[in-house]
Amino acid sequence: xxxxxxxxxxxxxxxxxxxxxxxxxxxxxxxxxxxxxxxxxxxxxxxxxxxxxxxxxxxxxxxxxxxxxxxxxxxxxxxxxxxxxxxxxxxxxxxxxxxxxxxxxxxxxxxxxxxx
Amino acid sequence: xxxxxxxxxxxxxxxxxxxxxxxxxxxxxxxxxxxxxxxxxxxxxxxxxxxxxxxxxxxxxxxxxxxxxxxxxxxxxxxxxxxxxxxxxxxxxxxxxxxxxxxxxxxxxxxx
Numbered sequence: 001x002x003x004x005x006x007x008x009x010x011x012x013x014x015x016x017x018x019x020x021x022x023x024x025x026x027x028x029x030x031x032x033x034x035x036x037x038x039x040x041x042x043x044x045x046x047x048x049x050x051x052x053x054x055x056x057x058x059x060x061x062x063x064x065x066x067x068x069x070x071x072x073x074x075x076x077x078x079x080x081x082x083x084x085x086x087x088x089x090x091x092x093x094x095x096x097x098x099x100x101x102x103x104x105x106x107x108x109x110x111x112x113x114x115x116x
Numbered sequence: 117x118x119x120x121x122x123x124x125x126x127x128x129x130x131x132x133x134x135x136x137x138x139x140x141x142x143x144x145x146x147x148x149x150x151x152x153x154x155x156x157x158x159x160x161x162x163x164x165x166x167x168x169x170x171x172x173x174x175x176x177x178x179x180x181x182x183x184x185x186x187x188x189x190x191x192x193x194x195x196x197x198x199x200x201x202x203x204x205x206x207x208x209x210x211x212x213x214x215x216x217x218x219x220x221x222x223x224x225x226x227x228x
Contacts, residue, residue: 004158035218040125040221040223041220041221042120042122042204042218042219042220042221043159043204043206043218044218045216045217059217090158090159092158104161104164105149105161105216107158107159107160108158109156109157109158110156110157110158
């Protein structure tokens with residue numbers, strides 16, 4: 001298993017440009033997540049999905065959109081890039097939520113985005 | 117919004133020393149996880165604690181969940197350079213679809 005893969009690894013965008021960050025997992029996980037991590041900080045949840053066709057906002061969804069047409073893929077779309085979106089983006093997946101079980105989240109290697 | 121505060125933010129110690137990292141919140145979590153993240157990589161899960169008062173050990177690392185499930189601590193005995201990294205706690209939302217709130221992080225450097 002490759003686990004969680006993300007592309008691209010690094011990207012520079014100009015203000016106002018758009019792009020899609022790709023995320024794929026091959027573990028047949030139901031739950032998928034997008035986080036952003038600013039330098040020296042923890043992770044903030046952007047969007048998450050509990051299964052194909054179902055998505056919901058996290059803590060910082062503004063400026064982003066997601067879709068979940070398949071179990072494997074969970075792309076993150078930036079429509080009008082802004083400097084405030086300069087960050088490292090992590091995609092994660094987990095199998096399911098056991099009642100208070102704290103199912104393991106598996107993270108991809110991240111996409112580093114610089115908006116100038 | 118649930119907040120998780122970690123302390124200290126930065127810690128630089130000599131190899132062989134002991135240290136404790138704290139993770140505190142005013143919210144109750146159904147479970148709490150600790151991750152370690154190395155530069156250029158995603159976080160990797162170290163442990164999950166579920167029951168209030170629970171203590172888990174992973175070699176030289178000891179994790180404790182507070183009785184009220186609002187706080188946690190990570191204690192490292194005889195730190196090694198390989199322990200260097202960013203330590204993140206993450207609390208699982210008791211009411212949501214496994215939404216976790218990440219702490220602010222503790223950056224640990226162990227000097228040989």
